[in-house]
Amino acid sequence: MLNSIDLFSGGGGLSEGMKQAGFKILSAVENNQHAAETFRVNHKSSYVFEDDIRLVSGTELLKRSGIAKGELDLLAGCPPCQGFSSLTRKYKRDDERNSLINEVGRLVKDTLPKAIMIENVPGLMDKGKPLLNSFLEEINSLGYIANYCVLQVADYGVPQHRRRFVLLAGHGFEIEIPKPTHSQKGSDTTKPWVTVKEAFDGLDEPVFLQETYIAGGPQKFNWNVKRSISKINVERLKHLKPGGSRYDIPDSLRPACHKGKDTGFSNVYGRMDYNTVSPTITGGCTTLSKGRFGHPTELRTISVREAARLQTFPDSFEFATDAVDSVCQIIGNALPCEFARIMSLACKDALKKNNV
Numbered sequence: 001m002l003n004s005i006d007l008f009s010g011g012g013g014l015s016e017g018m019k020q021a022g023f024k025i026l027s028a029v030e031n032n033q034h035a036a037e038t039f040r041v042n043h044k045s046s047y048v049f050e051d052d053i054r055l056v057s058g059t060e061l062l063k064r065s066g067i068a069k070g071e072l073d074l075l076a077g078c079p080p081c082q083g084f085s086s087l088t089r090k091y092k093r094d095d096e097r098n099s100l101i102n103e104v105g106r107l108v109k110d111t112l113p114k115a116i117m118i119e120n121v122p123g124l125m126d127k128g129k130p131l132l133n134s135f136l137e138e139i140n141s142l143g144y145i146a147n148y149c150v151l152q153v154a155d156y157g158v159p160q161h162r163r164r165f166v167l168l169a170g171h172g173f174e175i176e177i178p179k180p181t182h183s184q185k186g187s188d189t190t191k192p193w194v195t196v197k198e199a200f201d202g203l204d205e206p207v208f209l210q211e212t213y214i215a216g217g218p219q220k221f222n223w224n225v226k227r228s229i230s231k232i233n234v235e236r237l238k239h240l241k242p243g244g245s246r247y248d249i250p251d252s253l254r255p256a257c258h259k260g261k262d263t264g265f266s267n268v269y270g271r272m273d274y275n276t277v278s279p280t281i282t283g284g285c286t287t288l289s290k291g292r293f294g295h296p297t298e299l300r301t302i303s304v305r306e307a308a309r310l311q312t313f314p315d316s317f318e319f320a321t322d323a324v325d326s327v328c329q330i331i332g333n334a335l336p337c338e339f340a341r342i343m344s345l346a347c348k349d350a351l352k353k354n355n356v
Contacts, residue, residue: 001023003024004344005061005074007078008029008053008079009028009030010330010333011330011333012038012042013336014337015046016042016337018076021341023073024045025046026046028049029061034321037321047064047065053103058107058109069110069111072112073113075107075108075111075116101124101131101135102134108142112171114356115347116169122150122163122164125150145169145175147169147174148166153339154277155190155193156181157181157339158338159195159199159309160279161277162280162336172354175347176346184276195275196274196278197274197296199310203305203306207225218304219321222315223304223308224305226300226301226302226304229300236253242275245267246269271292274296274297279292283331283333284328284332285331285332288301304331308331311334311337312338
């Protein structure tokens with residue numbers, strides 16, 4: 001079995017995809033306590049460095065993984081670059097996390113993996129271009145050949161609109177970016193996008209979060225739980241059409257900051273549409289004011305497990321905390337598992353093709 005290491009692992013969405021593709025995850029680096037514990041629960045044979053990646057050396061990483069320099073098949077990671085995200089970059093252009101891709105470059109040099117897989121926000125190719133170019137120069141000097149582009153995860157079987165930068169690089173060989181398996185309407189070579197309705201199929205009606213704490217906690221209900229919402233948000237939802245935005249809400253019911261305004265940012269106080277993909281799932285994925293997270297037909301927001309389904313986490317994936325905000329962050333920050341699986345398979349095929 002091919003081996004891998006997951007940097008900036010979060011709760012393990014990327015690693016779930018690598019595991020499904022046939023990789024053994026030797027170790028991971030994650031400094032958030034709840035995310036690290038969730039990773040451990042789902043990847044019991046992996047060693048987790050619960051630390052700032054800047055304090056983890058390549059030597060220590062290899063030692064804990066039980067391999068020598070040059071023996072690692074795949075080094076993967078999603079370095080946080082929130083300052084380049086379309087949602088946050090106007091506020092966080094100087095976010096210190098933007099430079100964490102440099103740590104990936106350092107660990108590539110120290111471990112010399114056979115292949116590299118990097119995922120990030122699309123902004124890494126414009127606002128973050130100086131950092132990307134520096135990273136490319138470093139790995140090119142080490143003998144890596146890189147392909148990279150921005151992809152739509154819905155084109156790879158994920159029931160969600162989410163654009164992501166992907167870089168695949170082989171040490172002395174090329175890894176081709178996989179071709180789309182899906183398209184919005186489908187074609188001779190692609191299936192139609194997976195819809196929200198298909199993603200939610202078979203799930204029971206979720207339980208109110210506060211009720212689970214009386215009955216053993218949300219983990220007992222596999223996190224198929226929903227938040228209580230205020231009366232005014234129930235009224236707002238009554239006016240929202242499937243796929244609708246805050247513009248559907250009468251002015252009298254809108255929050256003060258949105259009254260009298262039919263322009264500007266619309267992706268809040270909205271509903272999903274059963275017949276297409278969901279909007280981008282974020283850490284606020286069960287809160288109406290933080291996105292188009294209203295259920296397509298019911299007077300509630302989506303449940304935590306529904307959000308996980310939209311990120312293609314299998315129902316067997318455990319979220320090892322009773323803190324709803326932490327679980328939502330783990331889900332929203334993850335690379336969709338199915339997308340990760342397809343990218344990992346491309347790495348696997350290239351490794352086998354080149355006999356490395």
